[in-house]
Amino acid sequence: MDVAKPSQELVRSLTDEHVLRALMRHRRMTRAELAAEIGISKPTAGESVRRLTERGLVADTGERTPGGRGRGRVGSYYALTPAAGVALAVTISPGGVVAECLDVFGDRVARAGRQIERPARPSQVSAALREAVEEAGKAAEQPVRLAVVGAADPVDRTTGRLVQLPDAPFLVGELDPVAILTPYAQGSVLVDNDVNWAATAERAARRLDDFAYLYLGEGLGCAIVNDGAIRRGRTGLAGEIAHLVTAGPGGRATRFIELFGELGLRRSGSTAIDVGRLLDSDRAERDVIGAAVAGVIAAVIALADPQEVVIGGSWGPVLLGEIEAATGRLPRRVPLRATGLTGDPVLSGVRAEALDRLRAEVTAAG
Missing domain, CATH: 3.30.420.40 (ATPase, nucleotide binding domain)
Incomplete structure (x- = not known):
């Protein structure tokens, strides 16, 4: 039986994905380094870099490898551009709202926070959320592709709304983080309970x-x-x-x-x-x-x-x-x-999910 060969378009797409992920791991690489890292030919790596450069996702950094005088050809270093964007990692808790912007390398490029008075009312939390996210987004100076939110309240898994249950200790009323954050993110807004995010960080550790x-x-x-x-x-x-x-x-x-x-x-x-x-x-x-x-x-x-x-x-x-x-x-x-985790395990879980989703979106865009 004849085995169907993958289409040229599929091969190119997979190659571009591998190139993007390699640049996420190593930050900058030459075409020769990309070829060796991925296991493809240098011309194939060069074609992928060309395609990704045309899409605005990859650019020549202007840095060059040592070359000449018996040391081989000079190589150009390539890296992801700011068009790769950032992800918003947000927590909503009695301690206040924290909004961070993470780039594809997992680096925090911006952070903003707002305090919340008690008892917390939806209008107050909404205002704090908008202010923190807007400040962090402006400071990042890169497109915000998506947002991931951890909230110290029950979360409706279908709508992402925060739900007030009897004896809830934090928010008095309901809040819709998806509706609030959608204007600030180009893509999806994922909301989950803070304890689930802490457990996610625990599982990873x-x-x-x-x-x-x-x-x-x-x-x-x-x-x-x-x-x-x-x-x-x-x-x-x-x-x-x-x-x-x-x-x-x-x-x-x-x-x-x-x-x-x-x-x-x-x-x-x-x-x-x-x-x-x-x-x-x-x-x-x-x-x-x-x-x-x-x-x-x-x-x-x-x-x-x-x-x-x-x-x-x-x-x-x-x-x-x-x-x-x-x-x-x-x-x-x-x-x-x-738990053996220190610091803020909720934010750690939110960050990890935001980074995974950002990298997936960037490779899909490639």
């Missing part, structure tokens, strides 16, 4: 395919990673653990979020957990909190069967000892550990 990421901070959340993928549920609200029934003071059944009200550990006028007061709580209160978290973990194990449970957030890792002691009494147990 540890190369885990099955685990639960339990976020314990001002708010409460959980991300389930199964077979290497985040499980978001039908509407995107999987992992919203605040209303799980667990053990409260004296072993009495209570909703997880209500436990902190009963212990006097909520911020004034809010359902947000007062992390400072929680960390100053006495041993008895910590044991109660550890038992409540263990009840949540029991439910996660029963439903998701994770390989391990990772504890993140501003107070979860600090109470790991109390949580481990309580989970030791469960009929089913899996290893627990505190």
